[in-house]
Amino acid sequence: MSVPKRPRVVAVLVLGAVLAATPALAQMDFSGEWTPVQDEDNTGNPLTGEFIGIPVSRAGALRAQSWNASLYTLPQWQCRPHGAMYISRGPSQVRISKEVDPSSRQIVAWHAEWLRSVDNPYYMDGRPRPPALAPRTWGGFSTAEYIGDILKITTTHLKEDYYRRNGVPSSDRATLTQYWIRRGDYLTWVTIAYDPVYLSEPMIRSSEYRLALNQQIPAYPCTVVEEVDRPSGVVPHYLPGANPFLEDFAKRFELPLEAVQGGAATMYPELARKIIREKNASATR
Numbered sequence: 160m161s162v163p164k165r166p167r168v169v170a171v172l173v174l175g176a177v178l179a180a181t182p183a184l185a186q187m188d189f190s191g192e193w194t195p196v197q198d199e200d201n202t203g204n205p206l207t208g209e210f211i212g213i214p215v216s217r218a219g220a221l222r223a224q225s226w227n228a229s230l231y232t233l234p235q236w237q238c239r240p241h242g243a244m245y246i247s248r249g250p251s252q253v254r255i256s257k258e259v260d261p262s263s264r265q266i267v268a269w270h271a272e273w274l275r276s277v278d279n280p281y282y283m284d285g286r287p288r289p290p291a292l293a294p295r296t297w298g299g300f301s302t303a304e305y306i307g308d309i310l311k312i313t314t315t316h317l318k319e320d321y322y323r324r325n326g327v328p329s330s331d332r333a334t335l336t337q338y339w340i341r342r343g344d345y346l347t348w349v350t351i352a353y354d355p356v357y358l359s360e361p362m363i364r365s366s367e368y369r370l371a372l373n374q375q376i377p378a379y380p381c382t383v384v385e386e387v388d389r390p391s392g393v394v395p396h397y398l399p400g401a402n403p404f405l406e407d408f409a410k411r412f413e414l415p416l417e418a419v420q421g422g423a424a425t426m427y428p429e430l431a432r433k434i435i436r437e438k439n440a441s442a443t444r
Contacts (some may be wrong), residue, residue, distance in 0.1 A: 187308040187341050189269065192376065193368035194252045196345075205325040208405040210421030211414075213327055219357030220421055224402050226326025229387060229395035238381035242297045242320035244329040246276045247337070247348050248366050254376050260284075269303060269310065274376055281312045289316055295331050312337040322352065322362070327421070330356035344370040360423045 210223060230236060241249055251273040258268045258280070269281045277296070281303040289300055299317035303310055314335040322329050333354035340347040346368040353361050397403075409416045415434050424430045 186266070186305055187310070187339075188257070189255050189310060189339055189341055189346065190257050192252065192254050192371050192374035193346055194371040194374060195250060196367035196369055197250070198367070205323050206408040206411070207325055207402070208408040208419060209323075209325055210327060211419045211425050213322065213421045214358050214360040214362055214423040214426055215327060215421040216357055216359045219328060219354075221399055222328045222357070223326040223421065224405055225397050225399060226402075227395035227397055228325075232386040233394065234383045234385075237383050237386070240276045240297050241273065242276075242329070243279060243299050243301075243314055243317055243335055244320050244322055244333065244350075244352060245324065246273050246279075247271075247350060248364060249273070249275070249324075251275050252371070252374055252376055253368065269312075272376070274379055281310075295319075299335070308341070310339040312339070328357050330354055332356055333358075346370070360426075 207226070207228070208224075210220070215223060241251070247253075253271055253273045256270045257266050258270060259265070260267050266283045268283055271279045271281070277298050279298040279301065281301040283303050286302070288302065293300075293316055295316050295318040297318055297320070299314040301312050301314040303312045305311075312335075314337065317329070317331060317333055317335065319331045320329045321327055329352065333352060333356070335353075336351040338347075338349040340349065348366045348368060349363070350365070351361050351363050352358060405420075406416060408414070409419045418425060418430060418434060
């Protein structure tokens with residue numbers, strides 16, 4: 160039996176209205192106040208010589224081994240914000256907000272701001288990346304795009320900084336790829352660092368955040384003071400091979416020194432097998 164023309168037309172109009180009212184693409188919302196979930200792989204105060212799992216190059220290892228914690232007492236370091244290479248792995252809470260165009264209602268940029276950092280905008284509007292020789296900043300220049308429900312962020316033009324607050328350096332030639340993956344009240348923040356100077360391989364790390372509805376990140380005023388009385392021009396450091404604290408981490412946890420000193424080999428389980436084989440071979444001699 161044929162369907163009357165009028166109901167068919169009405170059905171088509173209703174379907175068109177439903178489709179018009181439905182967003183073309185459902186995008187994950189990451190806005191809110193988030194607090195870091197601390198675990199054994201994500202700590203704000205790593206020990207001196209704790210470089211395990213970091214693929215530092217020879218240059219990166221030498222510079223990390225010369226680090227002295229008193230460096231942070233220098234006036235130029237006291238109010239220095241944490242850079243993008245470190246801050247998502249640190250102990251600070253983060254506020255994520257979206258900047259929306261009032262006319263098109265499209266997301267222009269996502270913004271992330273931690274307690275001890277600058278505002279980090281991640282542009283979604285297709286703006287061009289600055290020239291290669293453009294000035295570097297703590298947050299760098301970032302563009303973002305959705306891959307399904309995941310937000311992918313690509314960051315360049317970063318200042319020289321650090322991967323961990325125990326001397327592991329990052330260079331101003333490094334780039335960063337980040338992924339936001341939200342599962343309800345949890346946000347997984349994956350970072351992949353590429354550094355031709357201080358890393359021999361890409362470094363992949365992840366951090367967890369939890370939504371905190373009653374959190375409000377305060378302002379972070381900072382005043383430079385004279386923390387240590389030292390002669391002008393002195394920069395705390397250790398010469399290669401002279402850092403007396405490099406073995407403390409390994410001794411404290413009874414780990415082989417070669418396993419904690421960093422390098423690409425410390426990222427893989429083959430290193431543990433190699434150490435066990437060498438230990439057994441030494442015991443049988």
